[in-house]
Amino acid sequence: CVPTLSHSEHMPCLRMFGTFHRADQHSYLAIKHLDGRIEHIDGPMQVCFNPWKHESITMQRHQLFVATERQCADIVYLTGRFERIEGPCSVTLDPFVHSTIEVKTPRRHVASQSQYLIVQHKDGRVDHLRGPQEVCFHPLKHEKIETHESIKLAANEAVVVYRRLEKEAHKEAPTLTAKLEVLPATGTPDGKGVSGAAIPLLTTEVAGQEGATHVERRVVHGPAVFMPDHNEWLHTFSWHGSIKDGKGSKTGYAGDTKVPHALSFQTIRVMPDQMYLSVRDVRTTDDAALTVHIMMFYTMHSIETMLDSTNDMIGDFVSSATADVMTFASQLTYENFLQQTNKLSEIENFPILASRMKQTGNELLKVVYRGYGASSQLQEMHDQAISRRTKLRLEADAAREQEEKRSMELRCRQERSKQEHELEEEAAKHKLGVAALQKEQERRLKDEEHAQAMRYAQEEAQMQIEAERARHNEELRRQKESAELDASRMSQALSAEQAKYTALKELGVDLTQYLCALAVAKPDQHLKIDTGASPPTVHLELPQTRGSTAK
Helix, strand or coil, X not given: CCCCCCHHHXXXXXXXXXXXXXXXXXXXXXXXXXXXXXXXXXXXXXXXXXXXXXXEEEEEECCEEEECCCCEEEEEECCCXXXXXXXXXEEECCCCCEEEEEEECCCEEEECCCEEEEEEECCCCEXXXXXXXXXXXXXXXXXXXXXXXXXXXXXXXXXXXXXXCCXXXXXXXXXXXXXXXXXXXXXXXXXXXXXXXXXXXXXXXXXXXXXXXXXXXXXEECCEEECCCCCEEECCEEXXXXXXXXXXXXXXXXXXXXXXXXXXXXXXXXXXXXXXXXXXXXXXXXXXXXXXXXXXXXXXXXXXXXXXXXXXXXXXXXXXXXXXXXXXHCCXXXXXXXXXXXXXXXXXXXHHHHHHHHHCCEEEEEEEEEEEEECHHHXXXXXXXXXXXXXXXXXXXXXXXXXXXXXXXXXXXXXHXXXXXXXXXXXXXXXXXXXXXXXXXXXXXXXXXXXXXXXXXXXXXXXXXXXXXXXXXXXXXXXXXXXXXXXXHHHHHHHHHHHHHXXXXXXXXXHHHHHHHHHCCCCCCEECCCCCCCCCCCCCCCCCCCCCEEX
């Protein structure tokens, strides 16, 4: 039998044979039991080693994986499941649960305001996200993510957009006739059409709808910044053009060669445009081979008409213009062609080109003839004929120039004589004009002096009148003051006399007698002779002077 020990007796044995293993909060204890089990105990924890239970006990640090806000943690579980946790986060590795943990910086796809993202999901869906936008690539969700520039359209630019209609959108739509997109002719149950129905232009066959995806087309005009949706794509034009320095050009250059599929683009210009064209192997009636160079000016009116009418607009223009030029040259000889090249600048001589442009929604504005080219032999013969004609023309011009020189000398002499007379006449007229101007100036100066003298005299007279007026006003003022003073004195005298009469009346004087006495006429002269006591002996002669007094 095995003896049993109490708890107090058992602890000393553990202390004797066991060792304590401790783990803090950042560690764990890995305990391997004798029965093969492995146990992990997170800290903080303390475990004593028991040799009857434990095979080993080890302290291990936790593996902590920290992801910032710009990172993520990819976790692979032992079951095979994958999980991505976006940061900020922290994950502790558990060997019993996790296989691996990796902190990664995900691939960021950023689109600005003028860009958009094309996100293709694992299930096949495709999303178009307009910027500004940021998407991080997720390996379980996304197949790929691409950044594309938005299409910037100017005011005279446009793009052709096709949209795939969803099944719900076209489930109730009527059946369309192929190419025409019009309702088909109604028919009877036996398959025969109604006798009065309108006949479509191209076909009455109903378009097959089995397995087909309905698509609609529209034209987006600028100015705009266009981003196609997930169910939209752009029409790509493939036209004739000129290739120079590895690039295709619609306008081209002088003497170029139009090459099929040289132009591949998606943005079309809706504005007046021009194009160089060299029509080669043009034959006249006398079998002369020429190369005619022209320049065409045109403008586009309808993109829809162009899309329905042609796949290569420039190629159609080149073929039509070539046909018109060859038709024009096939009716003329080489010499007649050279004499009538000016007609190649008239729109009336390009009926095929004008008609084709109208069919494709364009309008021919102008055609300019830019010259021609010929073979070396024909050009040499033509140059020799030109040199002979030029020589004869120069000789005739030289003789004509001699005659014209003599005539010119006579004309010059006559004109010189006429000019001398005119100069003399002009000199005499100028002299007379100068004398007249001098006389006129003298008269003007005299008039000004007279006017100034009159003005001075008028001012002086005005000053005298003002002074006389001031003196007269002063005299009037003095007279007025003197009159007022005399009136005052007279009033005072009258007052004094009245007071005297009043006083006399109070004294008892008879005022009537007194006044009568005063009113007696006065003698002219008074003579008083005082001789004293002796009698006077007087002999006197008085002058007849009124008012004199002698004593």
